[in-house]
Amino acid sequence: MLVLYPFIYGFLTGISLSLLGVSLGELFTVFLPRVRTMVVVLYIGLFAMSFDFVSGYTGYLSFGHAMFYGIGAYFVVLVGTGKVPGLPAETPFMLIIVLAGVLAFLAALAVGAVSFRLTGVYFAMVTLGFAEVAHVFIRNWSYVGSNPRDGVGVVGRDGFAVGIPGIDALQFRLGRLAGDSFENVLGTGIDLGAAEVSFYAVGAVVLVCYFAMQRIIHSPFGRVMVAIRENEERAEAVGYNTFWYKLGAFGISGFFAAIGGALFAGYRRSVAPENTFDLFVTADALLAAIIGGFGTLAGALYGHLFHEFLQGIFTTESSGLARFLRDTLSEGILSAGVGEFTVLEFINVFIDGRAELYLGIIFVAFVLFVPRGILGSLRDRLGGPLAETVPERLRRYLR
Structure with a gap:
């Protein structure tokens, strides 16, 4: 997947189709790291x-x-x-x-x-x-x-x-x-x-x-x-x-x-x-x-990928979720009330540039509930390293 990533990114972000008025290409630009x-x-x-x-x-x-x-x-x-x-x-x-x-x-x-x-x-x-x-x-x-x-x-x-x-x-x-x-x-x-x-x-x-x-x-x-x-x-x-x-x-x-x-x-x-x-x-x-x-070992690389993934979503740059929502949602929706906030105020306070906030929360959650981490938990679930267990399971399903 890492070898093919530049081509996958180029293909998905280049999609011109729209769903419910939202461009799929622009949506992938928000959620996929450049x-x-x-x-x-x-x-x-x-x-x-x-x-x-x-x-x-x-x-x-x-x-x-x-x-x-x-x-x-x-x-x-x-x-x-x-x-x-x-x-x-x-x-x-x-x-x-x-x-x-x-x-x-x-x-x-x-x-x-x-x-x-x-x-x-x-x-x-x-x-x-x-x-x-x-x-x-x-x-x-x-x-x-x-x-x-x-x-x-x-x-x-x-x-x-x-x-x-x-x-x-x-x-x-x-x-x-x-x-x-x-x-x-x-x-x-x-x-x-x-x-x-x-x-x-x-x-x-x-x-x-x-x-x-x-x-x-x-x-x-x-x-x-x-x-x-x-x-x-x-x-x-x-x-x-x-x-x-x-x-x-x-x-x-x-x-x-x-x-x-x-x-x-x-x-x-x-x-x-x-x-x-x-x-x-x-x-x-x-x-x-x-x-x-x-x-x-490899888990550390994917852990930092997860970090950059969150940073990209909550960034203040043009590719961030906050800028995407402000440009996509109509004025009526942005001015609508959500509790004591309007939707626009909610986006500015809880989404725009708040990657470190959510990363801290996720870090605490991982320490408490997933102490083995992403890759360690997958290994425990599958009963061994992914390079050994995944091919074995695929062969079992293909028989």
Whole structure:
């Protein structure tokens, strides 16, 4: 579905039919995330998956995970502006994101070497402390730009490209403005805009990272991670040095978090402390993991997709539900009374820009009534991972 999403979105939003005077195409525009929004879902989803990798599979909540995301983002911008010694501004983007991941891996080992001396809420607070130190440092580090508090952008470089270094035909530039677009792809008559190209390029990197994390989770190393989550004392009793396993998991998680940040910087071509190192960036990952399902990995991506889905519906932009209702409903309906409100006042107060309100309510509801999250609950219902149970059930119905 994700692979076909740009085509599904284009088809549904292009429908010219009307139902009860409402254009179906415009209705789908309100309820379906735009393709460029799906690019955001992918790289934030990768960051949320990296958070779930360590927190969902070892049980240690890292409240400072945004630090590794920010390291990846700022490393890309610093290389792009020629401020990293030994790396010219023209360094291939794929090499940059790997180096960003390695740098974050080393930073995670340093942070984890101190933090994993503690457990529970104390571990979470120590990681948060490290992240806040990094946040303050980057806000005042003049080397990154003349006004680091407002962020810094890449000027002069002709976009960052995902692909195989050295092969120009397999390089696809990211970005809504500087990205590549293609007409009549492979003679199929299908045109891909910059948003669609970025969606597939970023999606390819996210998919590789997802498979890598899945492979680690299903390895003997990953089994020890789960054992630590379930009963760390028992894991130690059977001979595992849990400190090194936790430290390794934390480093791997930081590596993939930095790749998510690097994709963000490559797509946006600019970074700021508030959208990289800030505590609320980690909060977005925590929210996505809880809604999607802790300890499911892929659930974090779908949790953030759900977040963006609500944001799109309740946005104040032209594609939001409030603007759609104000433009579609007649003056008589808008002026009609609903209790002490008119319909128009109700829309302005309870719908327009109220995504965070309803997201908070839904978050509380998930914690209370769906603690396993969307994907975790589906797995419980079906009796195993969807990749195994869904094909089996389909074969059963097709016989």
